[in-house]
Amino acid sequence: MNISQEKKDSLNAVIKININTEDYQARVNKAINDQAKKATIPGFRKGMVPASHIKRMYGKSILVDEINNLLSDTLNNYLNEQQLEVLGQPLPKVDNAKEYNWDFTDNFEFNYEVGLAPEFTVDFGPEDKLTNYKIKVDDETLASRIKNLRRSYGKMTNPDVSADDDVLYGELAQLSADGSVFEGGINNVTSIRLDQITNEAVKASLIGLKKDDVVEFDIQQAFDNDAAKVAGLLKIEEAEAADLKSKFRLTVKNVNRLEESDLDQAFFDKIFEPGTVTTEEEFRTKITEELESMMVQDADNKLQGEMYKHVLDKINFELPDEFLKRWLKATNEKLSDEELQGGYDDFAKNLKWTLIGNKIVRDNDIKIEYNEVLDLAKARIDAQFRMYSQQPISEEQLSQYAVQFLQDKENANRIFEEAKSLKVFEYLKTKVTLNEKEITFDEFSKLPQA
Structure with missing residues (x-):
């Protein structure tokens, strides 16, 4: 067996492996004999199948397997012995000009492309x-954290009138340009968190609302054209939300408020x-x-x-x-x-x-x-x-x-x-x-x- 390396440049090389008959014959014969001992074939007692019969039936596939095993062992050993730091894994180069009979007498040549790790120095000091x-x-940060914790463990109430941090539960209906409900348009029941509305004018229009109140607003303006938030609220695709121009009518069904937990022992x-x-x-x-x-x-x-x-x-x-x-x-x-x-x-x-x-x-x-x-x-x-x-x-x-x-x-x-x-x-x-x-x-x- 002969194995050699041809460097294409400092980062690329080709490893060539030549395998002769004597390199693989013993391995293949052993594999055939091992399979003969384990094979169960009609007409033969287990363990008594002639090796020649196994070779005739499965010889080529056994030869291919053993050549592949030999290649893998040879390549790995070579990389270790040469201390080559390769990136990824060696890639076999396909050569359509080479054809093998796989008749147990072939000499084989295989080429593998390898990517080589670059050489570099590491030098850091006080100048870095x-x-x-x-x-x-x-x-402010402490107060915000405490407020979030108190809200997380607070209780839900239903005030008569909506305030800054409340959640409005209601029905949203898409409107036509003339202000009427758009037939076949978007219509769904949803919850609107007022603290997520970025436009102050829209938020102000949604504060002070009671159950059964009706209000119209520009949903794109409310969320500063954030398509993801609009899509989530209306339960539509984000691309559709981005192109949406209509105003919406909100009919309030309930006002929900998360009261902050008391700062007591239970909390x-x-x-x-x-x-x-x-x-x-x-x-x-x-x-x-x-x-x-x-x-x-x-x-x-x-x-x-x-x-x-x-x-x-x-x-x-x-x-x-x-x-x-x-x-x-x-x-x-x-x-x-x-x-x-x-x-x-x-x-x-x-x-x-x-x-x-x-x-x-x-x-x-x-x-x-x-x-x-x-x-x-x-x-x-x-x-x-x-x-x-x-x-x-x-x-x-x-x-x-x-x-x-x-x-x-x-x-x-x-x-x-x-x-x-x-x-x-x-x-x-x-x-x-x-x-x-x-x-x-x-x-x-x-x-x-x-």
């Missing part, structure tokens, strides 16, 4: 400057472990601590995004793009050319980040321990539970869920890669200059995304 935001919990015990918070002052302190924790994570996520962009801008190298596109198409049969074109840039950025991260981990002997992966899995699961309930689950349950979660190979790989990325991020934070900047939550929320 990024902003690390310190988000303040201002009174405190719904939010936190019963008995841990007993006064309004303790409640405000706890909510402030939670907000600060969330804001630290928000600021960290912002810094990670800025770091990601800075790293990719600074370490700029080429990839074997055409090879990678062919590989993506070969391994994703349903991937259209449009999807490939639209998503390739993001794929390439993520691949570059992975290559840079792997180099940082390798060059600095950074270890990712199992307990770190487990802790990260627990954190992600805990965050999911908190989306549905403020009450935390026990540490024992969390550990059990995390262990089960990591038994799935795909989950384990994803959490491992996330843990590795966090380690890379922490390493980079020690190398660059982080300029701390204090900022309000409102100011932070208006910052552009990285």
Whole structure:
């Protein structure tokens, strides 16, 4: 057997594998004999089928299988021995000029295209400057959070007259240009949240309404031409909502109001472990601590995004793009050319980040321990539970869920890669200059995304 590599350029190569009869004959004979021992064929006792009979019936398919196995073993061993860092997987080159008889005497030649990882250096220092935001919990943010919690655990009432934050339950009917109800037009019963209406004039027209009141308004104006919101309210397609010009008549059937929960012990015990918070002052302190924790994570996520962009801008190298596109198409049969074109840039950025991260981990002997992966899995699961309930689950349950979660190979790989990325991020934070900047939550929320 002979295997060689021909470099097309620094990022692309072709690996050529020549296989002679003596390279595969023993493997094929063994496979035929093994199948003869296990075969159940009418007219022969099990285990007594002659190998020549198996060869005559299944010889070519066995030969193909063994050649494929030999190719796979040979190629993998070669890549390991040569320490070639390839991207994606080798792609076989189809040569229609070569035809084989598959009669156990052929010599074979197979060519594989490979995409090679680029060479680059990682060099970060104090000259690399990024902003690390310190988000303040201002009174407005605290008050808004407390209001949302009180509303979440409040009770529904039906006041006589609508006010600013109420919900109007009623019938919407599409109108013609002359103000009459449009025959065959949109007509449905729905709920309108007044706090979601962006136009103040329209909102004012819907405040002070009582049951059975009738009012006309421009629904596009009400939601500032937000097609998604209009479509959701009218239960129509978003494209249809975008083209809608009609006014609508609202007939109020009911006024709903979510009254805020009292700041009492029953409310405190719904939010936190019963008995841990007993006064309004303790409640405000706890909510402030939670907000600060969330804001630290928000600021960290912002810094990670800025770091990601800075790293990719600074370490700029080429990839074997055409090879990678062919590989993506070969391994994703349903991937259209449009999807490939639209998503390739993001794929390439993520691949570059992975290559840079792997180099940082390798060059600095950074270890990712199992307990770190487990802790990260627990954190992600805990965050999911908190989306549905403020009450935390026990540490024992969390550990059990995390262990089960990591038994799935795909989950384990994803959490491992996330843990590795966090380690890379922490390493980079020690190398660059982080300029701390204090900022309000409102100011932070208006910052552009990285």
